[in-house]
Amino acid sequence: SNAANNSTMWKGINNYVFFTPQDGMKVIITGRITVYPPRGTYQLDARSMKPAGEGELQKAFEELKQRLKNEGLFDQDIKKEIPVFPQKIGIVTGSDTAALRDMLSVAERRYPIVKIIIAPAKVQGEGASEEISEQIKNLNRKKDIDIIIIARGGGSLEDLWAFNEEIVARAIFNSKIPVISGIGHEIDFTIADFVSDLRAPTPSAAMELATPNKDELFAFINEFSYTSRNNISEKINELKEEVGYQIKSFGFRNLTNIINNKKQTIDNYLFRIQVNISNFLNQNKNGLAFLNKSIESYNIEQIMKRGFVLVEQQGKLIKRKTDFKLKSEFLLKFVDGNVKVKNG
Template identity: 35%
Template sequence: MQQADIYTVSRLNSEVRLTLELQFRQLWLVGEVSNFVAASSGHWYFSLKDQAAQVKVAMFKTSNRNAVFTPRNGQQVMVRARISVYEPRGEYQLLADFIEPAGDGLLRQQYEQLKAKLAAEGLFAPERKKALPQNAQKIGVITSPTGAAIRDILTVLQRRAPALEVIIYPSLVQGAQAASDLTAALQHAIRRNECDVLIIGRGGGSLEDMWCFNDETLARTIANCPIAIVSAVGHEIDFSISDFVADVRAATPSAAAELVSPDQQHQLRTLLQLKQRLMQSIRQQLGQKAQLFLHQHAKLQLLHPARRLQQQQQRLDELQIRLQQAIQHKLQRQRQQLLLQQKALWLLSPEQQLKRQHLKLQQLQQRLERSLKQQLQKKQQQWQALSRELHTVSPLATLQRGYSIVFDANSTVVKSASQLQSGDKVRLKLADGDIAAEVTAVSIAPSQ
């Protein structure tokens, strides 16, 4: 058995990237911006999403420096990008080289998509186009009956071929209902089949004003119209889908009137056909050369060192973002640990211990003061009780009742009359003071 070709993951991702980038060329994509990151390297990374899906987009600074605005999350944008694969993670992504807000750009994208679709089906092919009749007798005009276009057409036809019969098929040429109104008017003209050639158009305006002439149903109705039809939409620089599918495109409504009128009609028709064939050939040649150029350019870009460098730059940006996030998380954890340690250290600091001891000392001091106060009150109450009790037996209390105490010259209390003699000096202690006296006589009472 032949040995199986075993891939490495790197080889698989590389070949998938080459396959996608060769298979898919540039494409336009519209969506809502989310997860927008402007890396320090200058590159942009974001996602485009709709209601059901999303895709990652990378826009390197060589491309985004030409952008006229910086996207923001939630903004609707349209980007032009190539499909690629970010090999380190095996994820497919878009590499954008142009970005603009959604709006006019979306209309232009829809216009280009419909144009490419109808062109691929051959609706623009010169061989499908009918020649304008050389001797037209009736001219049908599908436009607004009150617009400037019908006045210009009638003025030119009156000047060049007054005998021509003109039938107007009125229709709206602007607004949401204009496309269906134009289609209905054209179908009405086809059913009646009363004209040799038809003119459909309006004057110039903005892309939104003329958007009804880019309607797919109207384009297919024009392409299948059995009557030769001239598209005259806008001014010289304006092109619509109707211009490409019609048999002849006129730059203005006045030019369309000149084309369908007999004066030099054959020469103009031949010249226009030759011009269209030449332009178609040139476009085909340019298209083929452009496809070849894009293919060769894509192959060259795949082999260019700058592509690998872009991959590495994107990987570096991703690692840098992850590193910043990891550093921030690490710092956050360290801050939390530091706060916990500071709190623990604060609780163990001598200052806090002194504060707690001081608080405890204050509490003990308060308890001591309350205890001393209670003891003092208790002692005061005891002292007052003893004082009252002592006062009842105190000599002073006896003196208060009118008694006195006698002291001799030596300040000795005289307890008996036998201690004194006539002529002795004595001092009498009364309740409110002392009296000095002299004993004049001593009388001793007989013992009982």
């Protein structure tokens, strides 16, 4: 228990130590054993160092949090705006994890036209923080990503520690692309949450914040169209009534001038209405065009024209092999007609 061994940490490596070691503090050091030639003694060439135990981790967390806050990394006025209609979302998380599956499910349900780019990274253990920060940088190099989500499921403070590393905080802060964090559960907070442009309580919630709801979007478009038509109709009727009143009031002496003046007024109103509608549509044309293209691609008739066939058995659409019943007739539905097949 009283054994000792010399350890060194070279300049440059200590830049990744995010806390100030204190006398008596227990730490975990990783590195490699080397030989010190002048004495022929062994020493540990340290490559990383972190606090050991929940108490020490919490102290280091608070120390780094305060230092980054003082630097301005958490300031609200530098947070980037989250796009309303993203076309491509990058996800930094563990590969083949429940968190990833949950996010993909939410995206398919809410906004199936969005493209997902998965940037897999370790989210726990040695080297995790380096992989996370590097994947954030890689997504920034692509230049066509609209939103980055960094996420992982719940765990202890130590489990989530990769997201408390300064290297990850710096990568998020330097990202040109808006970053949404969805780390752990609602009660979990990491340094990455404070630096990110938007914090979500869970990975699924992060994807919900990143995507619009297609049903709400269609309802909004329909409501806007209905309201615009009604407003135009009401304004025209008001102007017609005013023209009629003017004609009755002044007779036909100034009829030509009155009509011309009111016609110009109507034209001005129509022009302003058209400009407002045009501006709104122009602002949202990318999202609308994207939706229309996606809706067309999901049209079952268009899919069948490309050579796909639907299979029905006992009036039900067969989606899986396990649903198909042997020795029972079935129906093949082509784009130009149906064929009934008896399965002997």
